[in-house]
Amino acid sequence: METDKIHRWHDMGGQPAGDINREEHDFALWEKRVDALQVLTSSKGYFTVDGLRRVLEDMGEDAFETMTYYERWVQSVNQNLLEAGVYTIAELAERMEQVQSRGETYGECAGSGE
Amino acid sequence: MPHDHHDHSDDTQGLSPSGHPYKPDQDHKLTRWQAMEIAMRELLIEKGIVTAAEITATVEQMDRRSPADGAKVVARAWVDPAFKARLLQNGTEAIREIGVEPGVLKLIAVENTPEVHNVVVCTLCSCYPRNLLGLPPDWYKQRAYRSRVVKTPRKVLAEFGLELPDTVQVRVHDSTADMRYLVLPARPEGTDKLDETALAALVSRDAMIGVATARHP
Numbered sequence: 001m002e003t004d005k006i007h008r009w010h011d012m013g014g015q016p017a018g019d020i021n022r023e024e025h026d027f028a029l030w031e032k033r034v035d036a037l038q039v040l041t042s043s044k045g046y047f048t049v050d051g052l053r054r055v056l057e058d059m060g061e062d063a064f065e066t067m068t069y070y071e072r073w074v075q076s077v078n079q080n081l082l083e084a085g086v087y088t089i090a091e092l093a094e095r096m097e098q099v100q101s102r103g104e105t106y107g108e109c110a111g112s113g114e
Numbered sequence: 115m116p117h118d119h120h121d122h123s124d125d126t127q128g129l130s131p132s133g134h135p136y137k138p139d140q141d142h143k144l145t146r147w148q149a150m151e152i153a154m155r156e157l158l159i160e161k162g163i164v165t166a167a168e169i170t171a172t173v174e175q176m177d178r179r180s181p182a183d184g185a186k187v188v189a190r191a192w193v194d195p196a197f198k199a200r201l202l203q204n205g206t207e208a209i210r211e212i213g214v215e216p217g218v219l220k221l222i223a224v225e226n227t228p229e230v231h232n233v234v235v236c237t238l239c240s241c242y243p244r245n246l247l248g249l250p251p252d253w254y255k256q257r258a259y260r261s262r263v264v265k266t267p268r269k270v271l272a273e274f275g276l277e278l279p280d281t282v283q284v285r286v287h288d289s290t291a292d293m294r295y296l297v298l299p300a301r302p303e304g305t306d307k308l309d310e311t312a313l314a315a316l317v318s319r320d321a322m323i324g325v326a327t328a329r330h331p
Binding site: 010012013014015016017018019020021022023024025027029030032033034035036037039040041044046049050053056064067069070071074075077078081086087091092095096098099100103104105106108109110 | 142143144145146147148149150151152153154155156157158161163164168169172173176177235237238239240249251252253255256257258259260261262264265270273274288291
């Protein structure tokens with residue numbers, strides 16, 4: 001693998017890479033909701049697509065290899081909302097704990113949904 | 115590759131406490147990231163930043179968008195030379211004409227001809243004409259496609275089953291956060307008698323990304 005110190009890890013055009021895995025999956029409801037929260041909060045002016053990408057890119061290559069697309073997105077949207085002062089890290093932590101105490105699965109913990 | 119792939123094959127048909135079957139993606143053990151999504155969503159709703167109805171509507175809009183919208187644009191361009199000229203001139207304005215809201219992003223349509231084949235990538239992330247094609251396929255977002263298609267496009271296209279003769283020039287277009295590309299595939303031979311709806315049915319998502327051509331009827 002050639003070393004290229006000029007490009008950051010996400011700038012991967014032209015870099016060596018393996019076979020293309022053409023398997024596709026339908027997006028899960030929680031993934032679509034992450035996407036929807038990004039669309040809605042950015043369209044309301046809480047952050048920009050550049051803010052979304054800044055956090056994704058700063059996560060580094062390891063996150064790209066070990067986390068799924070929307071796992072990275074939820075983290076980036078959350079970081080941007082924290083920075084915008086929409087809620088505090090303490091509020092988030094408290095709510096996540098409460099969510100996790102509701103049950104074992106997404107279906108149980110997400111409440112009745114809409 | 116572990117990322118961008120969810121295996122739903124072991125789903126069970128469990129029932130929720132209210133006696134309804136869960137959607138297949140809802141009966142796995144809750145992950146930290148799913149808990150974060152639920153918490154974020156609830157806080158945003160409670161603080162009046164977004165409403166539950168807005169979230170539902172946005173997810174529904176996401177589900178409604180599909181490559182069929184892009185295919186309508188392509189079919190119209192095939193039957194209406196004036197529309198095609200407008201599409202190639204200013205894609206953003208042209209798609210409005212057939213009822214697709216372009217949003218804030220600039221759309222650039224690139225035409226395949228006997229001499230030139232176009233293919234689209236986003237080497238930096240996953241920029242994609244979602245309003246015309248829906249959400250991008252997993253491979254579009256992965257390292258292998260993003261890295262290789264700009265360097266060895268003919269080889270990558272061949273892996274997708276598209277062998278191009280050396281006489282055809284291949285142009286690879288790299289999307290940015292502010293603009294998106296749509297490939298206008300060449301109209302297949304022998305389709306003179308088909309109407310716009312039948313023509314649209316020949317246009318796949320992959321043809322509009324540029325990793326395939328339009329189907330023959």
